[in-house]
Amino acid sequence: MKIGALARKTGTTAETIRYYERTGLLEEPPRTAGNYRDYGPTELARLRFIRRARDLGFTMAEVRQLLSLSDDPSQSCEAVDSIASLHLREVDRKLGDLRKLRTELRHMVDDCQHGAVGECRIIEVLSG
Amino acid sequence: MKIGALARKTGTTAETIRYYERTGLLEEPPRTAGNYRDYGPTELARLRFIRRARDLGFTMAEVRQLLSLSDDPSQSCEAVDSIASLHLREVDRKLGDLRKLRTELRHMVDDCQHGAVGECRIIEVLSG
DNA sequence: CTTGACCTTGTAGCCACTACAAGGTGCATA
DNA sequence: TATGCACCTTGTAGTGGCTACAAGGTCAAG
Known part of the structure; x- marks a missing residue:
């Protein structure tokens, strides 16, 4: 999936996705032969998570914390x-x-x- | 009145007042011998107006319009x-x-x- | 005559994007 | 095969409304 398709699926824009990558919220995806960003379902899920949290008004810093907490499902959800x-x-x-x-x-x-x-x-x- | 005194009287800071001046919301006041900004009651009233409007959530652009409308008391208040x-x-x-x-x-x-x-x-x- | 509060200008940073510019890629159609 | 067009690339700069320095000047009190 190219960046435009991912943008459409998540209600974002290509610019915003690249911005998230620049700021470390999204990892650098693999590239196609033509140097286009190539996204799969993992990145789609992560971006959806980010967008839902942002839509609920969480700051980028909070989103970062929520993402890293969700990466470790065994720990307490107190945080x-x-x-x-x-x-x-x-x-x-x-x-x-x-x-x-x-x-x-x-x-x-x-x-x-x-x-x-x-x-x-x-x-x-x-x-x- | 120096900038710090004006700031205290209006619940702002000197930085904000200088910022308003830079962006044309406030005019450049006269200066003292020592090159300090010297404010009088006119500027105080104008800054109070700005702060009230900002506190009510008007944008800087709206404040600019409201200020210029209030400068001409004879016209209709439709705008x-x-x-x-x-x-x-x-x-x-x-x-x-x-x-x-x-x-x-x-x-x-x-x-x-x-x-x-x-x-x-x-x-x-x-x-x- | 020094201390310290205040002032000066200038520049850069904050958040979360958004808007270009200048050029490369890929696919459908003439 | 050529061309057009949508899409992609990087990089840089702008938005609003301040806020935070740095490096230096001014002024009154002790």
């Missing part, structure tokens, strides 16, 4: 749990921030009387 | 309203995404039996 729980707390925090922010924005927009900028509530709020 | 409403919709979208993500993470973490990595639900979910 995995701790990474995921920490991330969950982080997401909760962001949700709280975003909800507060939304309320403020909502008020601002609702109070706007659509008149002149000089009396615009939005500008007033921002100006303090 | 201001449209920037704010668009941003509000964007925030709503992000909130939705984050809520979905939280649910998935929550399930993952809840299902983890804290055993071996080989049976870890978190790793299973990520592996597909």
Whole structure:
């Protein structure tokens, strides 16, 4: 499988895959006679893992840890749990921030009387 | 007022203020005899405006537009309203995404039996 | 007259990509 | 066989919004 096909199968782009390789998240695959990257099912599975974790908002550093933990299936999953729980707390925090922010924005927009900028509530709020 | 004092009054840092100046968000202030930036109440108000808008999640580009709109108080505030409403919709979208993500993470973490990595639900979910 | 807090410029780094440019490969069609 | 075109290669630079230095200048207090 060439890089474009792998990209399509994983909802990524060739650029992103090469970027993951550069940064060590993916290993260098074998090459075809024409020097094209040649991927198999192992790399596909690994990239899918990476994409799922990224879509769930894990950072590249966390993904790296999760990958290396998943490579050793006999050890305790305490570390995995701790990474995921920490991330969950982080997401909760962001949700709280975003909800507060939304309320403020909502008020601002609702109070706007659509008149002149000089009396615009939005500008007033921002100006303090 | 020197840059450090302005930073303290606005909850920023001197580096950020200089960055805003570099990128044209703030104008170059006058200088003291010793070549220090010398800020007055106008710059303080402008920086406060910028910080409030940034804290509400507006991008630098949006802040730039809001600033130039607020400079002309006689025109209609339609454009201001449209920037704010668009941003509000964007925030709503992000909130939705984050809520979905939280649910998935929550399930993952809840299902983890804290055993071996080989049976870890978190790793299973990520592996597909 | 030295200490130390503050300031100056300039450059590089962060994250996670994304966007080129300039050229090579491989396959279908005329 | 030639040509066109999609795809691939490497390398470099840019995005947003800062943040972190390094190497040096300024200024008030002790």
